[in-house]
Amino acid sequence: MSRLPAAWRACVGTGRMELALRRDYQDSLALVQREIGFRHIRGHGLFSDGMGIHRPFTHLGQEHVRHSFTYLDQVVDLYLERGIRPFLELGFMPSGLASGDQTVFWWKGNITPPRSWSAWADLVRDTVTHLVDRYGLAEVRQWPIEVWNEPNLTQFWRDADADAYHRLYEISATTVKDVDAELQVGGPAISPGSDKWLETFAEFVVARDVPIDFVSRHAYTSGPAEHVPFGTHQTLAPASRLLEQFALPRRQLAGTPLDGLPVHITEFNSSYRPDNPIHDTAFHAAYLAPVVAAGGDHADSFSYWTFSDMFEEEGIPTALFHGGFGLLTHRQIKKPTFHLYAFLARMGEEVLSRGPHHLMTTDVTGRVTILAWAPVDHTDLRNSPSSHSLRLSLPMSGQSAFEVRSSVDEERGNAWTAWREMGRPASPTSRQLDWLREAAEPVRAHRRRPVVNGHVTVDLTLARHEVTLLEITPVCDETPSWWDDSRLLGTP
Incomplete structure (x- = not known):
């Protein structure tokens, strides 16, 4: 590394x-x-x-x-x-x-x-x-x-x-x-x-x-x-x-x-x-x-x-x-x-891998981070691919891993798009500024992934002009042995 x-x-x-x-x-x-x-x-x-x-x-x-x-x-x-x-x-x-x-x-x-x-x-x-x-x-x-x-x-x-x-x-x-x-x-x-x-x-x-x-x-x-x-x-x-x-x-x-x-x-x-x-x-x-x-x-x-x-x-x-x-x-x-x-x-200091559309790092805690980006057409925005797929394999301890994904693209995490849809106000009101700040935040998603033979396989699909960050950490499952999520409403 x-x-x-x-x-x-x-x-x-x-x-x-x-x-x-x-x-x-x-x-x-x-x-x-x-x-x-x-x-x-x-x-x-x-x-x-x-x-x-x-x-x-x-x-x-x-x-x-x-x-x-x-x-x-x-x-x-x-x-x-x-x-x-x-x-x-x-x-x-x-x-x-x-x-x-x-x-x-x-x-x-x-x-x-x-x-x-x-x-x-x-x-x-x-x-x-x-x-x-x-x-x-x-x-x-x-x-x-x-x-x-x-x-x-x-x-x-x-x-x-x-x-x-x-x-x-x-x-x-x-x-x-x-x-x-x-x-x-x-x-x-x-x-x-x-x-x-x-x-x-x-x-x-x-x-x-x-x-x-x-x-x-x-x-x-x-x-x-x-x-x-x-x-x-x-x-x-x-x-x-x-x-x-x-x-x-x-x-x-x-x-x-x-x-x-x-x-x-x-x-x-x-x-x-x-x-x-x-x-x-x-x-x-x-x-x-x-x-x-x-x-x-x-x-x-x-x-x-x-x-x-x-x-x-x-x-x-x-x-x-x-x-x-x-x-x-x-x-x-x-x-x-x-x-x-x-x-x-938010990425780690040690590089695990690099590619034309990704950078993967890790840190001393075992957390793995992936920065990925969609390819662009620098001559015409309309010609940039509508989607782009990546498959990456990363080392991970334990039996499962927790993933948090933060994404921005043409629609998500994009206050410029929201501003256009507002009608391009030259001097936004306080309420409009609040909406724009909310629109500017990345969209977050999370999931649990299996660890197979010490690795996690990640299949990514990126939207047009997307930049995304994945943060993946080993799961230390502390769920009590008696807990059953299916009984949240008291059903037997």
């Missing part, structure tokens, strides 16, 4: 950091941590104006800068209270330090280099030093620090200038290491589509002997966006392309001085758009299931983008279900992909 890598829960994405100050965000994070339990959380906007860290001012005719951590402390305190650590991203540029006015997103993250590199180094140093002073060196050494976001795209870094990014990375990484040599720093957090960027970046850090503790990139499988009012439609590549992207950094760095560095996929999803309704569907859970089950074979972490629909890059959403990235909608409605992660969180 082999151990199931924990890469699937090592990190999760979030909207910009200041959103953590809102109640809906806090409630959503509490739910995600209670039922899934991610280890780290990564999002944009650490240095954007909304966090209020970089505060230039004039006093007695002299220009000064104050670095204020009022909001940062509140955000990090919340994370640690929820049992999750920051995966820090150094960006975007504070407007008071920016060399230009180009921005990205509705909330205007500045994408230009600093007009003073020494002032940028001061900002990084003061922020990291403050975190070490407040939370302790041993704690902060467990927080990876990533330099910028997708600098290979002009939307995120002015002119996608590699030389300017290399300078930003060198100054940032050196500054972090000046605070403490064992702090983790890495990059380049590139978007898919510019794969030579990593090789060029690796050549630069090796040639200049720049500190680097990990490499990072992102992974998506969607094609060009076809915009409709407040929404987007896109084609999708097969989900296996995500695993190929996960594996690419190790392949590119093989035989180089960076060979063997940890690889973090700091964003992944199907679509890169936060308004693509595919994210809300049962198809999406079944589509991503083989990726989440096997991603740890290719990367040290792969961060689902994102845990919640509290996310405003394209503006404030106009409806409860709007195609957001989140595992949860606003108001904590669970999507089918939430259950994919929650199911995996």
Whole structure:
């Protein structure tokens, strides 16, 4: 047996950091941590104006800068209270330090280099030093620090200038290491589509002997966006392309001085758009299931983008279900992909078997868990099979076993379907929200199975786009010898 890598829960994405100050965000994070339990959380906007860290001012005719951590402390305190650590991203540029006015997103993250590199180094140093002073060196050494976001795209870094990014990375990484040599720093957090960027970046850090503790990139499988009012439609590549992207950094760095560095996929999803309704569907859970089950074979972490629909890059959403990235909608409605992660969180650590449509594990108690998913047609949802059958054999002690099955598909555990049937209310009432929360829960079924020659045979039939979890435990029958269920009504 082999151990199931924990890469699937090592990190999760979030909207910009200041959103953590809102109640809906806090409630959503509490739910995600209670039922899934991610280890780290990564999002944009650490240095954007909304966090209020970089505060230039004039006093007695002299220009000064104050670095204020009022909001940062509140955000990090919340994370640690929820049992999750920051995966820090150094960006975007504070407007008071920016060399230009180009921005990205509705909330205007500045994408230009600093007009003073020494002032940028001061900002990084003061922020990291403050975190070490407040939370302790041993704690902060467990927080990876990533330099910028997708600098290979002009939307995120002015002119996608590699030389300017290399300078930003060198100054940032050196500054972090000046605070403490064992702090983790890495990059380049590139978007898919510019794969030579990593090789060029690796050549630069090796040639200049720049500190680097990990490499990072992102992974998506969607094609060009076809915009409709407040929404987007896109084609999708097969989900296996995500695993190929996960594996690419190790392949590119093989035989180089960076060979063997940890690889973090700091964003992944199907679509890169936060308004693509595919994210809300049962198809999406079944589509991503083989990726989440096997991603740890290719990367040290792969961060689902994102845990919640509290996310405003394209503006404030106009409806409860709007195609957001989140595992949860606003108001904590669970999507089918939430259950994919929650199911995996209930599995054992030792892998018994894997297949194209299942993962089987066990734990020290003898409990066996099976995560199974239906095959999907990534070109047309209507062509996905209406059913799919699996037969699995699993080891089990005793004479019989108890099975609990939890399932989501197009009809079950699917609040998106219920919302459509309601008429897609943009602002559901309290009663409708209660109905949606109930509709979002997986359907549970249970049964007793015989153990034959130390094994249980399980025949599974999966519905269209179903993801299901089976938990099977040995039965220790403690029924008294005098008990007779047939006499519940007192009949002799």
